[in-house]
Amino acid sequence: MNSTDGVKVYPPNDWMVPVMNPSYEESADGKPTVIRHPRVGLGLAVDVETTGLQIHRAELVGISMSWKPGRAAYIPVGHRTLHAPKQIKKEDAFKTLSPILQNPAVEKVGHNLKFDFSILCEEGLVLKNLYFDTMIASYCLDPSRPGHGLKDLASQYLNRNMTRLEELLPKGIQRASPYDFPMDQIEVEKAAPYACADADCTLQLLEKLNPMLEEKDLHSLFYDLEMPLVEILSEMERTGIKVDLPYLQKLGEEFQSEILALERQIFKIAGQEFNINSSKQLSFVLFEKLKLPPQRKTKTDYSTDDEVLRFLSASHELPKLLIEHRELSKLKSTFIDGLVEEVNPKNSRIHTSFNQAGTATGRLSSSDPNLQNIPIRTERGRKIRKGFVPEAGWVFVSADYSQIDLRVLAHLSGDPELRKAFHQGGDIHLATAAKVLHIPPEKVTPEQRNRAKAINFGIVYGQQAFGLSQQLGISNQEAQELIGSYFEKYAGVKVWIEKIKKEARANGFVKTLLGRIRYLPEINSKNGAMRSFAERTAMNTPVQGTSADIIKAAMIKIPKALKSHALSARMLIQVHDDLLFEVPKAEAEKLARLVKHEMETAVAMDVPLVADLKIGKNWSEMVPVK
DNA sequence: ACACGGCGC
């Protein structure tokens, strides 16, 4: 028996006993009901060791489990060191483990369970009852804390200093990338205590964090919203989205030749060669060599951002070319080269990673690659989107929540006018314009509607007169009047903003509709700028966070509905208020109806939720349904 | 490691 970090490490034959007879309650129909409040010895912490963090590239190396504090076992299956002991065959290990791991009465505990679930899924073993993810629990308890890593949590909540992965690596072995770790090259004797400590800590954190969730009224958010989402996000990631690789590569070549042509023109006009991608060098060329008037300063140089360049293009021919160059090089490097690198050669699909513990508001984030910021606004950008395609014979269906933030604001504030506007349906920006400018709706010009749109967005972010004036190119006073008029017409919104700020000051936190919490320690700061920032956050977070709650609720309901209607459609991507599916052509209409219904009824609100549907043969050419 | 700039909602 080894001992590290106070964990007893058992050889693989001993671990089964304590979890063979998990206790469960029987409901009336005799089916086991999962017990919500875990007792020591009921939950089983599971942690897989692999050769990397990217699911479709990682190989399983071992599994550790802990069934009671201080007890854990490690089952090595894939160590490839020179003197590795004879290991249990993966198939044999799974045969023995699956009655436990696939038993829904055994509550699985893990840290970032989505990863362990995904890896085991790829191996053909489907973990049942993902009960408690300590990373997600930490996120619910305090979403904006700096790190939700197991090591961070163990140090804070268990007062335990854990060995870091890097410390296992003998000198001489190189990591291929930060996403890779050659765990298969680590001796079993070193890996076992490490892996067991992880499982042990995870189980002990459950005992610590679960009561804290209860105390902060986060129980339902955690068990009913966040935990059910884990498996769904895993499914989306593993499915991935198909790209037309030859198309993207050809597009990349076209962009590249445009970039080179622009470069030549830029150097000619500038009278010198320089690195256009360097804002420092560009700043020199524009403002010192060509003596153009600087508009704004950054910390180090004069700003050369898009707004500045657009202004300068009125007086010089160079800035226009620079804007073009910027757009093209952004598209080429981030969205062509970046995406192409991430394509899985086996299926031509891209598997993003959805981070469920990454934002302060409750939104998801996406990385490696980020599929939540694929271009859509410019013509060239849409050419990139066009490279995302459904399976042959299938189509894309998308559904996005119409004006979800403003609807949430109407619900939270209870403002009668805003609520009325949504109950009546129609164009909310146009209605706002008519109200704020005291004119009949049919007299509203596109320009006026545009201003109202800017106000509507600005309100949600706590934008002030200065910001609005900048955005609309109007005077500070005009902006002030518009905002004043808005709050006159929607007085309930103003009252709510004051109320939420007051609450934030009194409590030190704000909450969303489903009880998600965000602490705002700066809300009582003596520093005015910091306080203002916290105040804007105080009003924005309940809105943005409630929208996130709502779409998460929909994402949990939709797969259930797909199953019960025997649809083979796949949910692929979430972009904050938007869901993208691929579906066999014949099923498209049925899917669209189902998705719309589930999204619009995801959460009961005082204002209607509306989801708009689109269908298309690629991610760019999506056309409205009916 | 950080700053800048830019893509999305």
Add this chain to the structure above:
DNA sequence: TATCCGCGCCGTGTA
């Protein structure tokens, strides 16, 4: 006097 719109991820250059 500077700032003034919330939340992300990522490529590139610079130090």
